[in-house]
Amino acid sequence: MTDVAEPWPGVATEFRKQPFPWWTLLVTGLFAVLLGLAVLIWPDISLRVMAALTGVWLLFGGLARIVAAFLPTGAGVGRSVLSGIVGIVVLIAGLLCLRNLVTGLAVLALVFATTWILSGLALVLAAAPARGPSRAALVIVGAISILAGVVFVVTPALSLGTLILMTGAGSIVVGLAEVILAFVIRRDQG
Secondary structure, eight states: OOOOOOSSTTHHHHHHTSSSOHHHHHHHHHHHHHHHHHHHHOTTOOHHHHHHHHHHHHHHHHHHHHHHHHSOOSOOHHHHHHHHHHHHHHHHHHHHHHHOTTOOHHHHHHHHHHHHHHHHHHHHHHHTTOOTHHHHHHHHHHHHHHHHHHHHHHOTTOOHHHHHHHHHHHHHHHHHHHHHHHHHHHHHHO
16 A cells, blocks of 8 residues: 655645744634624724724734744744734734724724734745645735735725724634634644
């Protein structure tokens, strides 16, 4: 009997080299989905609550990325440093939202845009050395995140209602994509 080769040689090895463990994407993805659902369920939510939810999501997302930067993954130092930098930026944004709950929607939109663009860039860069399905998954989730961020950058004059809908829908889409990616990475690591 002959051994059946993997469809892509070393898929599990490539996933083990990712600069972040699968559970960090799961955590940030779940928080993004929860934020998006809360915003869509209560469209008349006050800016204070929206800023607090955004701050908590960014705080935990930043902490998860900072922790991931220090975990031994076999990835290069550059990837760990990028993960740490993104984590610090996201953490600071979360703290600013929690500090001043009356932050304007334009600032919240900029925070979302920056977070999604930097997170997307980190995922796309992590895809460069990857092989097989991990590369495609990282590029797709990274592109979705970058696209959501660009939408917020190019349309800052949206009305409050539209911004709330975009925030909720964008958070759910990016969050679900991160959750799916987390399970793809987890499946292929084991």
